[in-house]
Amino acid sequence: MKQRFRAVRYVLVEGCAGVVSLALVIAGMVLLSLSVLIVGWALVPSYVRVLRWWADLARARSARYSGSAVPHRYPPMPANPGIGDLRRLLTERSTRRDGGWLVLHAMGAPVAGLLTVALPLGALNTFVVPFYWQAMPADEPVSNPYPVTSWWGAAGMPVIGALYLLLAWWLIPAMARWLALLASSLLADDARADLSRRVSELTASRAAALDAHSAELKRIERDLHDGAQNRLVAVVMMLGMAERALSNNPDQALPQVHRAQAAATEALSELRALVHDIYPPILDELGLDGAVSALAGRSTVPCVLEIENLRRAPAAVEAAAYFVVAEALTNVAKHSGAHAVTVRAATKSDPETMTIDVLDNGHGGASERLGGGLAGIRRRVEAFEGTVVLDSPAGGPTTMRVELPCGY
Known part of the structure; x- marks a missing residue:
C-alpha cells in the first residue's frame, strides 16, 4: 500500500510539473519564431540553462521514486557565444535530448495527473449514486457512465465503482513507472554516445598532454640555453682567464675567480628556479593550500584567498592547479589593471573534481591568444581532461573558472 501512495504522489507531482513543461514548450516555440531576430538568439543561452535546470529536477524526482540515479553530463x-556557438548549443545532443523529453512530458504528465485524480473521484461518485439519483431532475439523470433512471440502474453503480478502483489500482503505478522510465531513458546519457564522447575527450586530452609536454620541454630548453648554460659558459671563460692570469699576472687572477664564483652562483640560482618551475617543492612541504597561499601572499595585486574543503589530489593535478593560479595571478598583474583579485579553490564530489575560480575587478576584455598565458592555462588543464571557462566582458569584472578531475 505504501508503494501505491508513493506512486500516487509521484504522478500528481509530475502532473503539476507537466503544466510547467507545457509552458516551456510554448516558450521554446516562441523562441524559435524569434530566431529570425537577434533577440531570439540572445535568449538561447538563458532558455537552455532553464531547460537543463528543469531536466535536472526531473532526474532527481525520477531517482527518488525509482531508486536509480539518472547519469548525465552537459558540455560547458x-x-x-557567437551565432555559431548558439547554433551548436541548440543542436547538440544534450539539448535535443532534453527537448524531446520536455515535449513528451508536457503531453503525457498532465493527462496522467488528471487520471490519478479522476479515477478515484469517479469511483467515489459511483458508490454514492444510489443515495442521490432520485434527487436529480427527470430530464437530467445521473449519467456516470450511463443514465441512472431506476433502482436497477443505481444498483449497478457500485460495480462500476469497483471497476474504477481496480483500474486505478493498476493504472496509477503503471503511469508512475512510465513517467520514471521516460525521464531515465530520455534524460540519461546514451551509452554509445557517451563512449564516443569519452573517446573523443581522451584523444583531445592526449593531444593536449603531448602539446603541454612539448611546450614544457621547449621552455626548459630555452631557459637552460638563455640562462644557466650561458652563465656556465661564462664561468668556464672566466676560469680560463684566471688560469692565464696565474701564469702571466697573478694579481689579476683573484678578481677573475670572484667573477666566476658570482656567475656560478647565479647559474645555480637559475637552475633552482627552473627545477622549482618543473615541480614546486612547496607542494610537498605545505600541500596545495599552503602553496597557493604563498602565491597569494606574493601577488602584487591584493589577493583574497578562499579555500573550502580542498582535499589532496594526485601530485600532477596539484602541480597543474598551482601553475594555473600562478599564471592567472601573473596575467591579472600584467594586463587587467585590477585593484583586487579573489582566488577560490575547492574540491567537489561525484565526481571528485577540483575547482579554481579567479575573479578580478579589472577592465575586462581578456581574450585567449595563441601562445598567451590563457592558452597555456587551457593547454595545461585540458591535458587532465579539465575545462576552462572565461567570462571577461568589456569593463570587467573578469572571472575564470577551472575544473580539474582529480583522477581517483
Missing part, C-alpha cells in the same frame, strides 16, 4: 556553456 560557451562564454560570450
